[in-house]
Amino acid sequence: MSNDTRTIRELRARNYDTQPLCIAYPPMGANANFELKGYFIHNLPKFHGHAGDDPNRHLSEFHMMCEGAIPNGVTEDQFKLQDFPFSLLDATKDWLFYLPQGTIRTWKAMKSAFLEKFYPDSRHNHAKKAITSPEQNPSESLYEY
Known part of the structure; x- marks a missing residue:
């Protein structure tokens, strides 16, 4: 039997020092050497994941910020995968940390996983239905409708 004196809660807790992330970063070329500047x-756009936050807009703003900043010798996948975790806050960052190890290998996969979580098809379909099939509320006059 081991002399480990940690509690069950301590044993169960994730160790972020040794826990690999969900992002499997693409290998850098020999001449690619860049540092993320503070x-x-x-200045990256921040996404909290609140009810009114638009994940599509966040991705558009993130793309605009990164587009002109990609260093020579670094691919879009390498640069955006390195930067994207810094644009997430609160529950969205928690979501990223709890994705299975190595599930994200490309920027396209990251965008897909992000939109699937924070802008699922059901939300898109609901918005589309609301636009194409408006309904008058019982308390709404015809003029207000």
Whole structure:
């Protein structure tokens, strides 16, 4: 029997020092060497995952920020996968940490997983139905409708 004196809660807790992330970063070329600058990370758009937050807009703003900043010798996948976790806050960052190890290998896979979680098809279909089939509420006059 082991002399481990940790509690069950401590044993069950994830160790983020040794826990690999869900992102399997593409290998860098020999001449690709870049550092994420603090001012760039600070200026990235932030996504909290609140009810009114638009994940499509977040991805568009993130793309605009990154587009002109990709260093020579670094691919879009490498750069955006390195930066994207810094644009997530609160529950969205928790979501990223709890994805299975190595599930994200490309920027396209990251976008798909992000939109699947924060803008599922059901939300899209509901919005589409609301636009194409408006309904008058019982308390609404015809003029208000």
